[in-house]
Amino acid sequence: MSEPIRWYVDDPLEKFWFTALCYSSHHESDTQTKLTHHPIVCQQLDKQRLAHSPELLSKVFSLLIDAHYQTSPDDIQRLLDAPESICFIMFQNNRVLGVAQVNQEGGLKLSGLAPAITQGQRRVKGHLVAQNIANLYNDEAFCTMRQWRIGRIAIHPHLQQMGLGSELIAFIKQQAIKHQTDLLTTAFGCNSALLKFWQLADFELIKLSNKVEVSSGEHSCICVYSLHQDAQHTVNNLTKEFTNELQFQIDKAWKTMPSTLLADILRYIDEHNSVSQTDIVKQYCEGFRNLDSSQRVIRNHIFANAKELNKLTDSEQGILVACILQKQVICSSI
Known part of the structure; x- marks a missing residue:
């Protein structure tokens, strides 16, 4: 959209505010943004340096605007002076x-309120994942674990799909360990592309909202990455609880979710959480059992062997998930 709504065409006041609030695009052209032989460097960005470098601030904020449509001028203030906010640059x-x-979320700041937060009696500003997961799974310890939530990550639009995002996350992992952080977390509107990105970074899915978010039109989800063995024990327990919830809700709260997206989610669940009866599945596939008497076992078999979905085409995965798991259609064969 380029036609002004609140301004006259070429209004100087519009240009002033767009420049002052970093809404003007500062992306270089394709030829200027090609990678060169120079080393790629990642570092934590000092707030003072950012505040005293308008050109750098404009470039950084332009990327954040591209990454999320809800970016607002308030985010400039949080980027520059929020004590819990950390900015990393590549x-x-x-x-x-x-x-x-x-x-930065969780930790000692929530220690005194952890019981009330876990029981849903208190809710403090910020600490999105720490409070959400602690309350959802009644896990008081999770609330006080030291967490870094990656709120937004953005790569120059002409340099995406080149592994730079994964490289930046790897650097953040290193810095989080140096700061004795327990977990990295992230929350986003769940779609196949984003899910794949975070799962390639070894983040594990522990929450999927029952309802579609009005703002994004997608189910929101939360993923976590453990930074040491004790934290991994907590994550393992959460992923098992999520797997159980997924099996129960898949034909209820998530019945209308795109079946191909559910297939993507299933490939990363705990495959050891269900018991499979392969003989009954084989009998159905060979035409010796009907679907009504086999559906429960086939359902369990899918959950127990979810990674095997990779051997099917996208269309076959969608039919299998929709028919057996979401119960969207009645069919006589898979």
Whole structure:
């Protein structure tokens, strides 16, 4: 959309505010943003440096605007002075390639309120994942674990799909360990592309909302990455609880979710959480049992062997998930 709504065409006041609030695009052209032989460097960005460098701030914030449509001028203030906010930048030869905004959550700040938060009696500002998961799974310990939530990550639009985002996340993992952090977390509108991105970074899905978010039109989800063995024990327990919830809700709360997206989710669940009866599945496939008497076992078999979905085409995966798991249609064969 380029036609002004609140301004006259070429209104100087519009240009002033767009420049002042970093809404003007500062992306270089394709030829200027190609990677060179110079080393790619990642570092934590000092707030003072960012505040005193309008050009750098504009480039960083332009990338954040591209990454999320809900970015607002308030985010500039949080980027510059919020004590819990950390900004990481990726650059090459003084060109900004990517940026990530991280929020510190949980830890000692919530220790005194953890019981009330877990029981749903209190809710403090911020700490989105720490409070949400602690309350959902009644896990008081999770609330006080030291967490870094990757709120936004953005790579220059002409340099995406080149592994730079994964490289930036790897750097954030290293820095989080140095700061004795327990978990990295992230929350986003669930779609296949984003899910694949975070799962390639070894983040594990522990929550999927029952309802579609009005703002995004997608189910929101939360993924976590453990930074040490004790934290991994907590994550393992959460993923098992999520798997149980997924099996129960898949034909209820998530019945209308795109079956191909559910197939993507299933490939990363705990495959050891269900018991499979392969003989009954084989009998159905060979035409010796009907679907009504086999559906429960086939359902369990899918959950127990979800990674095997990779051997099917996208269309076959969609039919299998929709028919057996979501119970969207009645069919006589798979």
